[in-house]
Amino acid sequence: MTGAPASAAGGSGATPVPRGGKLGAAAVNQAGLWNIANILTMVRLLLVPGFVMLLLHDGGYDPVWRSFAWAAFAVAMITDVFDGHLARTYNLVTDFGKIADPIADKAIMGAALICLSSLGDLPWWITGVILFRELGITLMRFWVIRHSVIPASRGGKVKTLAQGIAVGMYVLALTGPLATLRFWVMMAAVVLTVVTGLDYVRQAVVLRRRGQAAERAAAMEAVAMAADVDMEGSAGGQCATDQVHGGAEGIVEPVVEPAAEPLGEPIGEPVAERVAGGRGATEAER
Numbered sequence: 001m002t003g004a005p006a007s008a009a010g011g012s013g014a015t016p017v018p019r020g021g022k023l024g025a026a027a028v029n030q031a032g033l034w035n036i037a038n039i040l041t042m043v044r045l046l047l048v049p050g051f052v053m054l055l056l057h058d059g060g061y062d063p064v065w066r067s068f069a070w071a072a073f074a075v076a077m078i079t080d081v082f083d084g085h086l087a088r089t090y091n092l093v094t095d096f097g098k099i100a101d102p103i104a105d106k107a108i109m110g111a112a113l114i115c116l117s118s119l120g121d122l123p124w125w126i127t128g129v130i131l132f133r134e135l136g137i138t139l140m141r142f143w144v145i146r147h148s149v150i151p152a153s154r155g156g157k158v159k160t161l162a163q164g165i166a167v168g169m170y171v172l173a174l175t176g177p178l179a180t181l182r183f184w185v186m187m188a189a190v191v192l193t194v195v196t197g198l199d200y201v202r203q204a205v206v207l208r209r210r211g212q213a214a215e216r217a218a219a220m221e222a223v224a225m226a227a228d229v230d231m232e233g234s235a236g237g238q239c240a241t242d243q244v245h246g247g248a249e250g251i252v253e254p255v256v257e258p259a260a261e262p263l264g265e266p267i268g269e270p271v272a273e274r275v276a277g278g279r280g281a282t283e284a285e286r
Helices: 025-029 036-060 063-089 095-118 124-144 154-171 177-251 268-285
Strands: none
Touching: 036 063, 036 095, 063 095, 063 154, 095 124, 095 154, 124 177, 154 177
16 A cells, blocks of 8 residues: 555546656557557658659759658658557557558658659669569568568668668759769669568568468368367267166076976975975984
């Protein structure tokens, strides 16, 4: 007992919300759908059309508007980092977040790549490689999700960072050495995109094979257990039948009929005579 009144503890004995740097998982989970991680994800989704309008404003070549577009893109990338961290730290993972978070990631990156290629700033083949990889890996995750979940690797995180930096540099109206630097940064991002994509394919194939092997083993075990149950049931039925037959044989005993005596002779007389004769012989011996 702390001696504090119930009202000081949150009213009628309620457990107070812990103070400090982190909220308790139970307290945060009460927010449900409207938690901070999902709100940041929705903000990132809303930033996509705003980013496109800012980037393409005035033909897409105004350095000022492109700076505004870069700011919107940077905010979207930052929210991508924080919403995942908050969801894992405070146990805010929801079904909405699982679906909306990857959609928001692909939406902002895809919009930036398509707009830059349509403006002629970025070759279309780079946009095609990155989008093909991102969409392919997303579909592959759904392909193996019944067996397991492909975890985000360190290489994938580095790839996302490289893509964000490279695309951000292309959004800005850079010239001179910085324009040359952004090209090599983008090349590094493309290489990481391809390498990590192949690694995800390998993981997906391995996970699917393991999942299928586990399913086959479980099916064989279930069949074996069913066969054992059938055998035990048959053996139990045979034992029960034997017990019934054995019990019946133990109860019904064979009836031995006494030897029939000659007709016309009383049943009790021969016995009495034999007893008397025996007594007489004994007395004579004495």
